Amino acid sequence: MALILPTDSTAAHPPSLHPAYTSTVLRAPQQPLILVPHTLTELTGPVYGHGKVRDTDADLTVQHAGEPLGERIIITGRVLDEDGRPVPHALVELWQANAAGRYVHVRDQHPAPLDPNFTGAGRYLTGEDGRYRFTTIRPGAYPWRNHHNAWRPAHIHFSVFGPSFLSRLVTQMYFPGDPLFPFDPIFNGIPDERARERLIARFDLETTQPEWALGYQFDIVLRGREATPMEEPHEH
Amino acid sequence: MSTDSTRPEGITPSQTVGPFFHYGLTPGTAYPHVPVSADGHVAAAGTPGERIVLTGRVFDGAGEPVPDAMLEIWQADSDGRYAHPGDGRARQSNSFMGFGRSDTRADGTYRFETVKPGKVPGPGGREQAPHILVAVFGRGMLKQLFTRAYFEDEAANASDPILALVPEARRGTLIAKRHGDTYTLDIRLQGEGETVFFAV
Numbered sequence: 475m476a477l478i479l480p481t482d483s484t485a486a487h488p489p490s491l492h493p494a495y496t497s498t499v500l501r502a503p504q505q506p507l508i509l510v511p512h513t514l515t516e517l518t519g520p521v522y523g524h525g526k527v528r529d530t531d532a533d534l535t536v537q538h539a540g541e542p543l544g545e546r547i548i549i550t551g552r553v554l555d556e557d558g559r560p561v562p563h564a565l566v567e568l569w570q571a572n573a574a575g576r577y578v579h580v581r582d583q584h585p586a587p588l589d590p591n592f593t594g595a596g597r598y599l600t601g602e603d604g605r606y607r608f609t610t611i612r613p614g615a616y617p618w619r620n621h622h623n624a625w626r627p628a629h630i631h632f633s634v635f636g637p638s639f640l641s642r643l644v645t646q647m648y649f650p651g652d653p654l655f656p657f658d659p660i661f662n663g664i665p666d667e668r669a670r671e672r673l674i675a676r677f678d679l680e681t682t683q684p685e686w687a688l689g690y691q692f693d694i695v696l697r698g699r700e701a702t703p704m705e706e707p708h709e710h
Numbered sequence: 711m712s713t714d715s716t717r718p719e720g721i722t723p724s725q726t727v728g729p730f731f732h733y734g735l736t737p738g739t740a741y742p743h744v745p746v747s748a749d750g751h752v753a754a755a756g757t758p759g760e761r762i763v764l765t766g767r768v769f770d771g772a773g774e775p776v777p778d779a780m781l782e783i784w785q786a787d788s789d790g791r792y793a794h795p796g797d798g799r800a801r802q803s804n805s806f807m808g809f810g811r812s813d814t815r816a817d818g819t820y821r822f823e824t825v826k827p828g829k830v831p832g833p834g835g836r837e838q839a840p841h842i843l844v845a846v847f848g849r850g851m852l853k854q855l856f857t858r859a860y861f862e863d864e865a866a867n868a869s870d871p872i873l874a875l876v877p878e879a880r881r882g883t884l885i886a887k888r889h890g891d892t893y894t895l896d897i898r899l900q901g902e903g904e905t906v907f908f909a910v
Contacts, residue, residue, distance in 0.1 A: 486720045
């Protein structure tokens with residue numbers, strides 16, 4: 475069966491220009507994007523193998539000599555296509571701030587403590603059921619200079635590979651009930667409220683492990699579905 | 711394959727890669743605890759084909775270099791074949807993945823060491839000139855932008871079906887200039903000489 479990538483689906487994404495997020499103002503194209511057909515180039519993409527990912531890549535609490543400080547959490551979910559089919563062998567990468575809201579990144583100047591036991595980067599290759607699972611700590615909110623008293627809601631950055639290069643997604647996962655949502659221009663850059671809500675993980679008591687860690691479910695839906703026999707591969 | 715009967719209401723929307731992606735996505739040697747999923751070394755030694763460097767700088771609408779962008783590339787091998795089950799043709803080399811990732815330096819420079827791709831099939835049975843698909847991510851970019859890198863010394867550019875859809879005056883923004891084994895293509899996100907980006 476052939477892969478198709480409906481262009482309409484991309485309406486869920488934020489526009490490139492969202493002036494409330496001031497850094498978009500000089501980085502968004504002004505010329506219209508040029509519509510081109512999907513060729514073999516667009517309909518293929520990198521394929522990762524199991525040898526590429528180690529077990530410890532998925533547990534951000536065991537990557538150093540000691541345990542990181544913070545609230546231990548489990549994040550799991552499925553990588554799906556637009557039809558709800560699992561995407562197997564999808565590489566999921568994540569990175570995040572520590573519990574104090576500080577990134578290990580050399581350019582992060584926020585005066586909150588670094589945690590010698592936390593880097594904050596992980597990877598997972600989904601199984602046949604499209605599922606991934608990470609153990610980490612809940613990141614803190616942190617300030618940025620987009621506007622006066624600007625704070626990012628707590629979030630975890632996700633990078634996901636799907637069946638084609640056009641399925642590629644970089645996004646951020648948020649936590650339910652964050653009081654900073656109304657003030658965050660990055661979250662609110664997504665025009666559709668229901669699309670925004672898809673970035674909020676769901677607390678899940680089933681995933682929560684007694685005496686150990688809170689659990690969250692976060693499904694990721696990538697571009698792409700299989701053509702029905704009546705449909706030709708996408709050429710528009 | 712088992713299918714979930716509930717069709718998702720839509721795709722997961724994009725968010726910016728932010729300013730601090732390096733230790734997660736392009737750790738290099740700066741963050742030794744982080745494994746490298748991909749970097750600018752796209753073709754291992756011994757990969758068949760002509761070895762080239764694809765490099766350039768990324769600029770914003772004020773003409774300033776963008777020091778916190780990330781580029782990802784996807785390309786065919788030197789025979790024009792993709793390392794993906796969607797390309798059913800037999801491949802000579804199976805070690806070449808065709809995927810690379812580069813952050814930009816303080817002066818906006820990205821860099822890939824790879825092999826020059828061959829021609830690949832295009833729409834309606836027409837051949838596409840050798841090209842590399844490029845995705846641009848960055849702080850201040852709420853979603854990735856897609857563009858292509860073509861090569862100035864390829865006669866096939868004149869009949870490429872995708873280039874033909876680009877207004878002639880802007881085609882040059884997609885064509886890398888050659889000096890020795892290095893092809894240079896700057897990416898201008900906005901303004902004069904703005905790079906052609908595709909709706910795909």
